[in-house]
Amino acid sequence: MTPVCRRMRPEEAEALAALLAAAYGSPRFGPTVARLSRMPDAAIHVLEADGALRAAAAVVDYGRVAYLGIVGTDPAMQGRGFGRRIVEAALAPVPADRVILLDASPSGAPLYEKLGFVDVDASVVLEAKAPVEAPSVPGLAPMTEADLPAVAAYDSAVFGADRTTGLTALFREHPAGVVCRRDGRVIGYGLRHPDRVGPVLAEDQETAVALVAALSALAPAGPMTITVPSSHAALLDHLRRREVPELRRLRHMRRGGDRHPSDRGRIAAMASFHLG
Ligand SMILES: CC(C)(COP(=O)(O)OP(=O)(O)OC[C@H]1O[C@@H](n2cnc3c(N)ncnc32)[C@H](O)[C@@H]1OP(=O)(O)O)[C@@H](O)C(=O)NCCC(=O)NCCS
Structure with missing residues (x-):
C-alpha cells in the first residue's frame, strides 16, 4: 500500500x-x-x-x-x-x-541537513541525581498560575515568539516553578517537572544558576534532566563543577530567517525538544 x-x-x-x-x-x-x-x-x-x-x-x-x-x-x-x-x-x-528550529539526534541530523537546516549550537542534556547547590539571589518566589502572563511575556522577549500555550500546558501538568522579580519586573523564571528542570530563562548568570538550584531542590529529589544550550557557558560550567554528568548532545538547527530568533545566552534550560 x-x-x-x-x-x-x-x-x-x-x-x-x-x-x-x-x-x-x-x-x-x-x-x-x-x-x-x-x-x-x-x-x-x-x-x-x-x-x-x-x-x-x-x-x-x-x-x-x-x-x-x-x-x-x-x-x-x-x-x-x-x-x-x-x-x-x-x-x-x-x-x-517562520524560522524553523529543531534539535537533531545523530540519526536525524543527515535528514535535516538535506532539508536545508544549519547548525546553531548544541543542546546539552545533563542529568542531576540530586539537588544542584548554588548561592541564592534576591527576588526568588514560588511560581503560581497568576504569574503565567508576566512569565510568558518575559519568555517571549527572550525566546523570540509567544510560547504561552506550551508553558501553560507544562505548568498545569505539574504546577511547580520559581519566578525571579526585581523592582516588580520578571528577570527570570523556571519550571520543574518530576524528572526535568526547564525551561529556565534569566537576565544574568547568577539568577540562572540560582533558579536551577531552587528548581532542583523541589520535590521529587531526583534524578532530573536539564537541557542547556551550549551558548549558556556559565550554567554548563557550574553543572560540570558540581559533577553533574552530561548524557548527550543534540545539534540545535535552524532553517529560515537571517538570524536565530532567540537569545540563547539567556536560555539556561530548554523546555523540551518539542516545545523549544
Ligand atoms: C531520524 C529518523 C526519523 C529517520 O527516519 P528514516 O525513515 O530512516 O529516514 P529516511 O529513510 O527518510 O532517510 C532520510 C534521509 O537521511 C539519509 N540518512 C539517514 N541516515 C543517514 C546516515 N546515518 N548518514 C547519512 N545519511 C543518512 C537518508 O539517506 C535519507 O536521505 P535521502 O532522502 O536523500 O535518501 C529515524 O532514524 C529515527 O526514527 N531515529 C530515531 C529517533 C530520532 O532520533 N529521531 C530524530 C530526532 S531529531
Missing part, C-alpha cells in the same frame, strides 16, 4: 506513543503526545502504510518561530524515505516566513 501522510487522529494517541517509544528506545512519550494533542498551535502528522503508523513528526507554530519535534520512524521501517516524507508533510503547512 502507498504510504499516506496525514494529521494524527485523536484515537491514535496510544499507537503514536508506542511508535515513538520504539523509535527513541524510551517509554515516556504518552504525556508528550497528550500535551501536543491539546495545544491549538501544534500539529502532529503521521505516516500510515499497510494499515499501521510508521512515522511521525510534530510542529508547534508559535508565530515567528515553528518548532519541529517527535520525528521518528518505526525501527523496522527506517531507510525507506518515511522520515523525509513525514518531515516534509509536517513542514508543508508552515507559513514561509
Whole structure:
C-alpha cells in the first residue's frame, strides 16, 4: 500500500506513543503526545502504510518561530524515505516566513541537513541525581498560575515568539516553578517537572544558576534532566563543577530567517525538544 501522510487522529494517541517509544528506545512519550494533542498551535502528522503508523513528526507554530519535534520512524521501517516524507508533510503547512528550529539526534541530523537546516549550537542534556547547590539571589518566589502572563511575556522577549500555550500546558501538568522579580519586573523564571528542570530563562548568570538550584531542590529529589544550550557557558560550567554528568548532545538547527530568533545566552534550560 502507498504510504499516506496525514494529521494524527485523536484515537491514535496510544499507537503514536508506542511508535515513538520504539523509535527513541524510551517509554515516556504518552504525556508528550497528550500535551501536543491539546495545544491549538501544534500539529502532529503521521505516516500510515499497510494499515499501521510508521512515522511521525510534530510542529508547534508559535508565530515567528515553528518548532519541529517527535520525528521518528518505526525501527523496522527506517531507510525507506518515511522520515523525509513525514518531515516534509509536517513542514508543508508552515507559513514561509517562520524560522524553523529543531534539535537533531545523530540519526536525524543527515535528514535535516538535506532539508536545508544549519547548525546553531548544541543542546546539552545533563542529568542531576540530586539537588544542584548554588548561592541564592534576591527576588526568588514560588511560581503560581497568576504569574503565567508576566512569565510568558518575559519568555517571549527572550525566546523570540509567544510560547504561552506550551508553558501553560507544562505548568498545569505539574504546577511547580520559581519566578525571579526585581523592582516588580520578571528577570527570570523556571519550571520543574518530576524528572526535568526547564525551561529556565534569566537576565544574568547568577539568577540562572540560582533558579536551577531552587528548581532542583523541589520535590521529587531526583534524578532530573536539564537541557542547556551550549551558548549558556556559565550554567554548563557550574553543572560540570558540581559533577553533574552530561548524557548527550543534540545539534540545535535552524532553517529560515537571517538570524536565530532567540537569545540563547539567556536560555539556561530548554523546555523540551518539542516545545523549544
Ligand atoms: C531520524 C529518523 C526519523 C529517520 O527516519 P528514516 O525513515 O530512516 O529516514 P529516511 O529513510 O527518510 O532517510 C532520510 C534521509 O537521511 C539519509 N540518512 C539517514 N541516515 C543517514 C546516515 N546515518 N548518514 C547519512 N545519511 C543518512 C537518508 O539517506 C535519507 O536521505 P535521502 O532522502 O536523500 O535518501 C529515524 O532514524 C529515527 O526514527 N531515529 C530515531 C529517533 C530520532 O532520533 N529521531 C530524530 C530526532 S531529531
